[in-house]
Amino acid sequence: MTDPISDFLTRLRNASKARLDECIAPHSMLKENVASILKTEGYVADYSNGTDAQGHKTLVVKMKYVDGAPAITGxxxxxxxxxxxxxxxxxxxxxxxxxxxxxxxxxxxxxxxxxxxxxxxxxxxxxxxx
Structure with missing residues (x-):
């Protein structure tokens, strides 16, 4: 993967358009800081760290919806x-x-x-x- 940040943003965009409850991505400090800014600005509900089946760290972002519409429109x-x-x-x-x-x-x-x-x-x- 040449651009992990672009992959993370695409995962968030796809999760909001598909109206998923949460979005899971590989963890990095830059992605965690982006999720933190999105949380403080009200675009996502919450984020947390987790692990997948192989033991790799993941970032779990809880998506936010306002009256059924995604908070992230673009x-x-x-x-x-x-x-x-x-x-x-x-x-x-x-x-x-x-x-x-x-x-x-x-x-x-x-x-x-x-x-x-x-x-x-x-x-x-x-x-x-x-």
């Missing part, structure tokens, strides 16, 4: 392994005029776009969620 990977996109804090694009969030990898850790502007930290734009 999820797009922006920076890819073949095309990294870095932004200064003044140049970070707004997602749907502020209705969505962008997740950035900065020198201060993973942050949403509003926090990057507030803390004056730029970085690599990982994905947009709305």
């Amino acid at each position: 999820l797009k990977r922006v920076s890819t392994p073949g095309r990294r996109l870095y932004y200064r804090y003044t140049e970070i694009p707004r997602v749907l005029n502020g209705l969505g969030i962008g997740i950035l990898s900065t020198s201060k850790g993973l942050m949403k776009d509003a926090d990057c502007r507030r803390n004056k930290a730029g970085g690599e734009l990982i994905c947009n969620v709305w």
Whole structure:
């Protein structure tokens, strides 16, 4: 697998469209931090760590639905392994005029776009969620 973050985002997108209760993905700290941001912003209900049948660590994300509709209506990977996109804090694009969030990898850790502007930290734009 060349892009595990893209795989994780695709699993989340597919689980929300299929209206599954939970989404299971291989664990990594970056994926856990993305799930943490999605939880604090209200896009997923909860996340936890688990293990699969072979003993590998997994990340279990409980999906959130509002009146039967998925809380995640759109999820797009922006920076890819073949095309990294870095932004200064003044140049970070707004997602749907502020209705969505962008997740950035900065020198201060993973942050949403509003926090990057507030803390004056730029970085690599990982994905947009709305």
